[in-house]
Amino acid sequence: MIGRRTALALPALLPGLAAAQVAWPQRPVRLIVPYAAGGGTDILARALGEALRPHLPFPIVVENRAGAAGVIGSEVVARSEPDGHTLMAVVSTHVMNRHVLSSLPYDPIRDFAPIAMLTRNTMVLAASNALPFTDLPSLAAFARAQPTRLSTGSTEALSSFIGQELARRLGAEIPDVQYRAGSQLMTDIVAGNLPMGWTSTASATPHMSSGRVRILAVSTATRTPFFPEVKTAQEQGIPDFDLAGWVALLGPARLPGTLAGVIHGHVERAFADQAFQARLTALGIEPDLRPPAACLEAMQREDRLWAAASAAGTLPKQ
Incomplete structure (x- = not known):
């Protein structure tokens, strides 16, 4: 009976065993920021890369590839090998672009693998x-x-x-x-x-x-802890005004789920570090770490939101 229980338990352990066997990274990791240097996403990407450095055998190299509302850098990631060595830190307009730009060389959801939701903007x-x-x-x-x-x-x-x-x-x-x-x-x-x-x-x-x-x-329904004295738009007479962005960590499509989980685990470890938390606070960044499945869910939900806004004619066209 004991042997049978052990055998039944093995399949449940296999994903964890497989994750433990994934060696990442095996060389420096390119973290593409598809926006100009010095912006909020760039600041976060560099802080995260520094927080991960002591725990990885190779560095995270942040590379700014700005242009076309983030499309230029995003296309680089979409066309890269799904081996975990080319990643992207992207804001919520990555999804919104489908509905405001005349064309995209990729599908913002289907052509990328979610790794982590990082912050609320x-x-x-x-x-x-x-x-x-x-x-x-x-x-x-x-x-x-x-x-x-x-x-x-x-x-x-x-x-x-x-x-x-x-x-x-x-x-x-x-x-x-x-x-x-x-x-x-x-x-x-x-x-x-x-x-x-x-x-x-x-x-x-x-x-x-x-x-x-x-x-x-x-822009949100609640005040931000970074400027707690500043009233929301709702508090100033604009009802139902509640809009925020986010920053997510994505890889190219076909990135194995096990590898995405390993990378997310490293990110989770960085976010749990008190020194990193203090740095985010000093930088004015609100952490909102979520795993790959929750990240994908958020992206799909916003895709439906912007599709409805586009159909109503309330989105800016670029």
Whole structure:
């Protein structure tokens, strides 16, 4: 009887045994960031690579391949070998791009393997301190009185959608100005070249010490711990305004599930480290670690959301 129970238990142990036998990495790992250096995703990717380095035999090498709203770098990963040595840190507009761009050289879900959801990206409306308003009601009054004075910066489809949706809800015309990275957008706000823009907490945080920037609102239904004094758009009279992004770690399609699990395990170990947690807090990054299946579920859910928004004609076309 004991022998039979042992035999029955073996199949359940096999996935774990197989995972333990996967040696990863066997050479340096390329972590593609399909956006310009200095933005929130780039900051997170480099912090994660540094946190993983002591536990891996080879380094994580972050490579920025910016352009075409993330398409250029994403295509590199889609065409790479599914051996775990070319990965990608990508924001939620990776999925949204299907519905705002005229064409894509890949399917944003089918042609990639989810490894981990890494963070939640609460978007914040950063504005120059030189502007004569400090909240959304006064912004709306200013925009309606002087419609040619304001524009709002964005870095990808999600922040562009948030900016234009807020303008619509405020009853104001506020043109969208597109940037390649949150760091560039914030630099222009600090310099006075851009009135305001939607960006991640990670992009905004390094510039707050300049004294030239204020945060007017956050995009989610709850306040962000990084700017707890800033009211949400809902608290400022915009009902049901709740939009956020995320950063996910993906590999190419056909990446074996066992290997994805091994990589996720290393990421999970990094996220459990107190020093790494403290660094994320200092950088203004909200951790939201989820395994491959939950990551895929989130991507599929958002794909349905943006498909419905596209059908309703409320998504920006690029």
